[in-house]
Amino acid sequence: MSERILVIDDDVDTLRLVGLMLQRQGYQISAASNGSQGLTKAFEERPDLILLDVMMPDMDGFEVTRRLRKNPATASIPILMFTAKNQLDDKVTGFEVGADDYLTKPTHPTELQSHVKALLARNTSKQSDEIKTLSKEKHGYVIGVLSVRGGLGVSTVAMNLAAALLNHASSDVILAELTPGQGTLGMDMGLSSQDGLSEILKGTSSEVTLEKVQSSLATHSSGLKILAASDNPRDVDLTSHVDNFEALVIRLSLLARFVVLDLGAGLPSSVQKALSLCSDRIIVMEGMPHSIQHTRVLLDELIAMKIDSKTISIVLNNRQRSDAQVPWTQVQDKIGHSIATALTPMPELFMQALRVHTPAVLAQPTNMVSQQFIKMADAVLEREKAQ
Numbered sequence: 001m002s003e004r005i006l007v008i009d010d011d012v013d014t015l016r017l018v019g020l021m022l023q024r025q026g027y028q029i030s031a032a033s034n035g036s037q038g039l040t041k042a043f044e045e046r047p048d049l050i051l052l053d054v055m056m057p058d059m060d061g062f063e064v065t066r067r068l069r070k071n072p073a074t075a076s077i078p079i080l081m082f083t084a085k086n087q088l089d090d091k092v093t094g095f096e097v098g099a100d101d102y103l104t105k106p107t108h109p110t111e112l113q114s115h116v117k118a119l120l121a122r123n124t125s126k127q128s129d130e131i132k133t134l135s136k137e138k139h140g141y142v143i144g145v146l147s148v149r150g151g152l153g154v155s156t157v158a159m160n161l162a163a164a165l166l167n168h169a170s171s172d173v174i175l176a177e178l179t180p181g182q183g184t185l186g187m188d189m190g191l192s193s194q195d196g197l198s199e200i201l202k203g204t205s206s207e208v209t210l211e212k213v214q215s216s217l218a219t220h221s222s223g224l225k226i227l228a229a230s231d232n233p234r235d236v237d238l239t240s241h242v243d244n245f246e247a248l249v250i251r252l253s254l255l256a257r258f259v260v261l262d263l264g265a266g267l268p269s270s271v272q273k274a275l276s277l278c279s280d281r282i283i284v285m286e287g288m289p290h291s292i293q294h295t296r297v298l299l300d301e302l303i304a305m306k307i308d309s310k311t312i313s314i315v316l317n318n319r320q321r322s323d324a325q326v327p328w329t330q331v332q333d334k335i336g337h338s339i340a341t342a343l344t345p346m347p348e349l350f351m352q353a354l355r356v357h358t359p360a361v362l363a364q365p366t367n368m369v370s371q372q373f374i375k376m377a378d379a380v381l382e383r384e385k386a387q
Contacts (some may be wrong), residue, residue, distance in 0.1 A: 002028065002047065004028045004047065005049045005116070006029075006049070008035065008056075010056045014053070015031045020302050030045055034056055034059065035059030035064045036059055037061075038064055042073065046202070049119055052065065052079055052080070054081055054090060061094070073211065075212055076123075076206045080119055081102045081103070095141065111152075111337040141258050142277060143282060145157055146265065147285060148265060148285070148291065148296075149265045154262055155185060155188070156317075159185065159188070162175040162252075163224060164257045165377045165381070166224055168381065169377075173260065174225045176261050177226075177229040181235035181236040181237075181238070186226075186231075191228055196218065196228060197229045198238060201244045203365055204244075205244050205246070213251045213255065227252070245270040249273075249339045253277070261274055267301055278311075279383070280311055283315070286316065286325070299335060314335065314339050316339050319343075340376070346368070360373075
């Protein structure tokens with residue numbers, strides 16, 4: 001078990017005994033000795049369950065519950081109230097303010113454990129049901145862009161493809177950078193905030209609501225809606241929150257006709273989950289021997305994940321003019337997959353576009369490379385119609 005439980009009680013003996021009992025069952029325990037401290041810990045830690053005493057001197061459990069339920073970050077956390085009082089009025093009040101269950105003290109360890117297990121199981125089932133319900137609603141077309149390693153131009157391809165789709169489809173397009181701790185999109189597009197993704201990933205999957213995701217999107221001057229990743233290296237740990245990635249991608253797909261995901265490099269569990277929810281997958285590579293070899297391995301892994309090879313497109317991004325680049329026809333033979341697009345080396349175009357915080361395809365739409373992105377967008381539109 002890895003569920004996190006916050007115990008809020010002014011009785012030190014109760015904190016110690018209950019904490020020890022639940023720790024032995026494998027739960028992660030956090031403790032607070034009064035209502036104010038409990039609220040602070042709940043907002044910061046966002047536990048999976050809160051055990052809350054009613055009778056506390058500074059702020060009783062009823063008021064703590066009211067405040068927890070008013071805050072979107074803690075509104076859905078299950079609350080189990082317990083008190084030394086065995087009065088019907090207390091129970092009624094507890095349920096009215098938002099408690100999920102109620103026990104009187106002293107509580108037998110077996111009874112407490114059974115209530116804790118039931119609440120946690122109920123909450124997990126609720127989250128699963130919400131995701132299943134959302135998965136049945138009408139979704140936008142989701143495109144995941146990735147590569148075998150960083151620095152191959154994934155963000156550039158994702159950004160310009162999204163901009164080309166916005167121009168040609170005349171529909172809402174979301175560009176989401178799902179690389180916590182490695183974000184560049186916010187700076188490239190001149191956004192004031194890059195905290196949207198991190199805030200979504202820090203909580204539980206039940207907190208990844210449609211409203212929260214929508215409020216985290218920034219609107220670029222072009223009309224693109226953007227979810228940017230932070231550049232704080234500590235946030236890389238958030239890639240382990242796989243359930244949140246799943247909930248996020250599902251909700252993004254309900255907010256726009258097209259969603260372009262910048263998945264960065266490699267195949268961590270979060271990227272595997274996101275790829276399983278995509279309609280299109282685009283692999284960015286360059287025509288160098290090591291990139292060719294690694295891309296061949298990546299393709300094999302995607303096929304092993306039961307991803308249809310027909311939904312995989314390869315973009316050969318020759319970023320620099322060099323005789324060392326392997327011709328695209330040979331690259332195609334070596335990886336055993338057709339090349340959908342071979343981008344012409346034009347670093348000056350992208351540098352100029354970055355200076356004005358605009359995708360190259362919008363800054364210079366008649367440029368040769370911009371036209372290649374437009375053709376990529378046309379191909380996506382055709383696949384969307386066919387689907």
